[in-house]
Amino acid sequence: MTEDAPRHVRPYGDTTGDGMIQLSFTLPVAPGPHAEAAAAAFAAKMGLDPAMVVHAKGVGERFTFFVVYGRSPVILDLDEVKVVEREFPLLTAKEINLKIRSRLKRRMVVVGATVGTDAHTVGLDAILNVKGFAGEKGLESYRELRVVNLGAQVDARDLVERAVSERADALLVSQVVTQRDAHLQHVREVADALTTGWPARQRRPKLLVGGPRFDPASAAALGADRVFAKGTTPREVASYLVHELPAGGPARRSR
Amino acid sequence: MTARAPLLHLDQRTVRKARKLAERAAAPVVELARTHTTTSVERAVLRLAGLTGADAEGIPWVNRLVDAVAADVGLEHGVALPVFDALASGEHADLATLAQKAAAGGAQFRLPAGVGHQRARRLAQRAVGAGIGRIDRARKDRDVMLRRLGDPPKPWIYLIVATGDIYEDIPQAQAAARAGADIIAVIRSTGQSLLDYVPEGATREGFAGTYATQENFRLMRAALDEVSRELGRYVRLTNDASGLCMPEIATLAGLERLDMMLNDCMYGIIFRDINPRRTFIDQRFSRQIHARAGIVINTGEDNYLTTADAVDAAHTVVVSQLLNERFGLEAGLQDWQLGLGHAFEINPALPEQFRLELAQAQLVRELFPHAPLKYMPPTKHMTGNVFFGYLLDAFFNLAGVLTNQEIILVGMMTEGIVTPFLSDRDLALENVRYVRDACAGLAEDFVPARGGFIAQRAAQVLAESVELLERIADEGLFTAIADGTFGITKRPADGGRGLDGVVVRADGYYNPAGALLEQAGPVGRPA
Ligand code: B12
Numbered sequence: 001m002t003e004d005a006p007r008h009v010r011p012y013g014d015t016t017g018d019g020m021i022q023l024s025f026t027l028p029v030a031p032g033p034h035a036e037a038a039a040a041a042f043a044a045k046m047g048l049d050p051a052m053v054v055h056a057k058g059v060g061e062r063f064t065f066f067v068v069y070g071r072s073p074v075i076l077d078l079d080e081v082k083v084v085e086r087e088f089p090l091l092t093a094k095e096i097n098l099k100i101r102s103r104l105k106r107r108m109v110v111v112g113a114t115v116g117t118d119a120h121t122v123g124l125d126a127i128l129n130v131k132g133f134a135g136e137k138g139l140e141s142y143r144e145l146r147v148v149n150l151g152a153q154v155d156a157r158d159l160v161e162r163a164v165s166e167r168a169d170a171l172l173v174s175q176v177v178t179q180r181d182a183h184l185q186h187v188r189e190v191a192d193a194l195t196t197g198w199p200a201r202q203r204r205p206k207l208l209v210g211g212p213r214f215d216p217a218s219a220a221a222l223g224a225d226r227v228f229a230k231g232t233t234p235r236e237v238a239s240y241l242v243h244e245l246p247a248g249g250p251a252r253r254s255r
Numbered sequence: 256m257t258a259r260a261p262l263l264h265l266d267q268r269t270v271r272k273a274r275k276l277a278e279r280a281a282a283p284v285v286e287l288a289r290t291h292t293t294t295s296v297e298r299a300v301l302r303l304a305g306l307t308g309a310d311a312e313g314i315p316w317v318n319r320l321v322d323a324v325a326a327d328v329g330l331e332h333g334v335a336l337p338v339f340d341a342l343a344s345g346e347h348a349d350l351a352t353l354a355q356k357a358a359a360g361g362a363q364f365r366l367p368a369g370v371g372h373q374r375a376r377r378l379a380q381r382a383v384g385a386g387i388g389r390i391d392r393a394r395k396d397r398d399v400m401l402r403r404l405g406d407p408p409k410p411w412i413y414l415i416v417a418t419g420d421i422y423e424d425i426p427q428a429q430a431a432a433r434a435g436a437d438i439i440a441v442i443r444s445t446g447q448s449l450l451d452y453v454p455e456g457a458t459r460e461g462f463a464g465t466y467a468t469q470e471n472f473r474l475m476r477a478a479l480d481e482v483s484r485e486l487g488r489y490v491r492l493t494n495d496a497s498g499l500c501m502p503e504i505a506t507l508a509g510l511e512r513l514d515m516m517l518n519d520c521m522y523g524i525i526f527r528d529i530n531p532r533r534t535f536i537d538q539r540f541s542r543q544i545h546a547r548a549g550i551v552i553n554t555g556e557d558n559y560l561t562t563a564d565a566v567d568a569a570h571t572v573v574v575s576q577l578l579n580e581r582f583g584l585e586a587g588l589q590d591w592q593l594g595l596g597h598a599f600e601i602n603p604a605l606p607e608q609f610r611l612e613l614a615q616a617q618l619v620r621e622l623f624p625h626a627p628l629k630y631m632p633p634t635k636h637m638t639g640n641v642f643f644g645y646l647l648d649a650f651f652n653l654a655g656v657l658t659n660q661e662i663i664l665v666g667m668m669t670e671g672i673v674t675p676f677l678s679d680r681d682l683a684l685e686n687v688r689y690v691r692d693a694c695a696g697l698a699e700d701f702v703p704a705r706g707g708f709i710a711q712r713a714a715q716v717l718a719e720s721v722e723l724l725e726r727i728a729d730e731g732l733f734t735a736i737a738d739g740t741f742g743i744t745k746r747p748a749d750g751g752r753g754l755d756g757v758v759v760r761a762d763g764y765y766n767p768a769g770a771l772l773e774q775a776g777p778v779g780r781p782a
Binding site for chain 2: 026057059060063116122151153179180182
């Protein structure tokens with residue numbers, strides 16, 4: 001933020017401080033003057049003043065779609081705005097490989113899957129496959145990482161079982177379908193399977209969750225260690241993985 | 256649609272060569288399908304024979320009965336002979352009672368010989384013939400409705416409705432039809448393609464889609480009949496046949512008068528990890544049923560472009576279309592039933608993206624002049640910027656109009672975000688209507704320059720297709736699929752789900768439905 005950037009802001013329509021915003025929504029109200037008045041009332045209750053219903057169109061007989069322009073009274077204090085800042089430094093591939101070798105004294109094992117009934121693999125592959133994403137090579141290209149990519153539609157228990165047999169250091173779980181909160185449900189299943197299925201004496205692997213519609217702040221609520229949202233790159237994930245390595249910690253695991 | 260004069264001046268020898276190669280590549284796979292059966296094919300036979308319903312756990316009786324037969328005598332002779340032999344004994348009132356007893360271990364199966372064999376065969380033929388008769392009647396009903404109500408002009412506007420709850424879907428589908436949709440697609444809940452049984456009854460709990468069940472089919476078709484009468488045009492219904500139960504879902508679609516079905520030769524393999532052999536065997540039977548039912552199939556080549564690049568992999572789409580065409584014709588489908596799929600998926604950031612799209616769309620149009628092509632909107636490059644998405648969808652609609660695509664799937668500006676809101680569909684239809692009306696007849700003025708960019712690009716994609724087909728014809732389709740040729744996804748012939756349901760047919764294999772369908776039914780162009 002530059003020196004003279006204001007701390008308190010309002011939305012910008014075409015003049016500083018005008019507070020103008022646009023929104024669109026549908027009400028289950030038959031089209032007509034009553035529907036338009038309802039839309040204006042709804043927007044007013046959202047705080048818009050004035051609230052201009054600039055477009056109203058019936059969708060079938062029971063619904064009306066609206067576009068509303070209006071002025072929001074909200075003044076935002078930017079100092080109150082919180083973001084999930086990257087809590088770890090972004091390293092180069094070389095630094096990442098070096099850290100794994102010196103701290104773990106063996107290759108780090110990551111097991112990835114899209115769990116539940118979700119069949120989307122492009123996001124997971126973007127992180128794992130050599131081809132990578134946004135010009136960065138995927139985790140498979142790191143010499144000190146051993147990647148097991150189980151693909152999609154993997155049952156949570158099967159994933160954990162495989163992770164046990166591979167002695168995984170991290171589980172990478174992808175979820176794309178979010179209708180009826182399917183993604184949250186599926187991640188919780190993995191967290192539960194880890195709790196019940198992971199050998200007590202073995203160090204529990206990190207649970208990384210990714211997908212375009214996750215709230216980055218929701219890790220704890222999901223029983224995960226970290227959530228990666230839209231636009232994540234492989235290097236970010238690799239950097240996180242080494243950041244989470246215990247400094248000079250145990251090189252070998254029990255068992 | 257009457258084919259327009261070709262514009263691209265494709266080398267017809269190359270086109271013929273491509274078809275020959277596709278035939279060669281398909282031949283061993285067809286042979287595999289002719290010599291094998293699957294649990295789902297056998298369950299479809301029982302469905303045709305009239306067996307419905309499920310046990311207390313929701314497992315259909317057809318599954319229970321096929322499992323019981325498999326345990327006693329195996330499936331290599333088909334399920335019909337042992338089942339109708341048991342029925343002929345007179346100890347079981349009907350198929351449903353037999354299935355219940357069999358599930359409880361109270362029925363024994365054997366392979367009948369001699370007179371018993373003849374008797375079982377006759378009974379099976381009669382029962383299954385009645386089921387096929389119901390499919391024929393459904394087809395006639397459609398023809399009558401089409402004549403009475405009128406068939407909407409092409410391009411048909413195809414819209415997806417699938418909230419997960421059939422009772423939410425119905426009013427949304429009716430609203431969509433009133434707003435101009437010609438085809439309503441109810442897509443399935445995630446996970447259904449991996450279920451090795453078809454759920455029963457009306458359902459309200461799907462994820463990102465609604466379960467395909469016979470009752471859901473019936474409810475939606477009835478609702479669309481109602482709205483068709485109101486609108487004075489026949490509104491078509493479509494669903495997905497792919498998955499582990501392809502033959503059964505195809506059968507239910509025929510019985511309940513669905514009009515189109517997503518039925519691709521490789522979608523289940525590549526995007527659901529269903530075993531390749533299982534898929535091809537199931538697919539042949541399901542397409543025989545579709546052929547009989549007068550159902551138009553939709554193939555899924557558009558999907559390859561979500562995992563592969565639409566420019567680099569353009570030829571894999573054409574190759575797959577040629578294979579789908581070959582498999583379809585072999586199973587008895589006619590050209591008017593081959594809704595081959597393709598898509599507008601080239602990265603909009605690429606210079607001349609629209610010209611490249613036109614080249615591909617026109618190429619497909621000319622390669623398959625009699626097929627009701629299904630053109631899919633952009634999905635992969637749709638982002639959270641719904642405004643740009645709306646613009647891109649308009650360009651897609653324009654490409655569809657210019658190149659005479661016949662089934663236009665309506666693009667949603669929220670494609671990159673969520674399954675669409677009610678209003679998204681309405682806005683999307685407004686987009687289609689505007690482009691279709693504003694550009695009516697513009698196709699007539701679309702004459703790509705001879706030897707120009709579009710013609711050259713089309714010729715190049717065709718040449719690459721022939722090259723790939725040569726490789727596939729030599730190395731085999733299973734090898735190509737295992738190598739990741741389609742959708743850059745590798746699927747080995749022995750991998751994936753459902754291989755345990757594949758059975759080699761024995762010499763005396765008998766499938767009354769297969770026998771009736773091979774004789775080619777009353778196929779023809781709809782009135
Ligand atoms: C490609 C695609 C498909 C392909 C998938 C092919 C494949 N092998 O993956 C096919 C055609 C098969 C498909 C099918 C379906 N799809 Co789809 N599909 C898409 C599409 C077009 C693009 C998704 C994509 O590839 N994005 C690109 C990748 C790189 O982005 P990403 O996934 O966000 O991944 C990044 C980050 O999120 C993160 N990340 C992701 N995972 C992970 C994991 C870890 C560990 C980490 C660290 C990071 C990470 O890193 C990645 C790189 O930055 C979207 C629409 C869109 N434009 O987004 C719809 C979309 C995702 N699909 C959708 C739906 C509903 C389906 C179906 C369920 C439809 C149906 N009922 O049949 C079926 C799936 C059935 C099933 N069982 O899942 C919906 C989901 C809606 C929702 N929010 O619930 C979308 C949004 C379309 C829509 N608007 O309806 N689909």
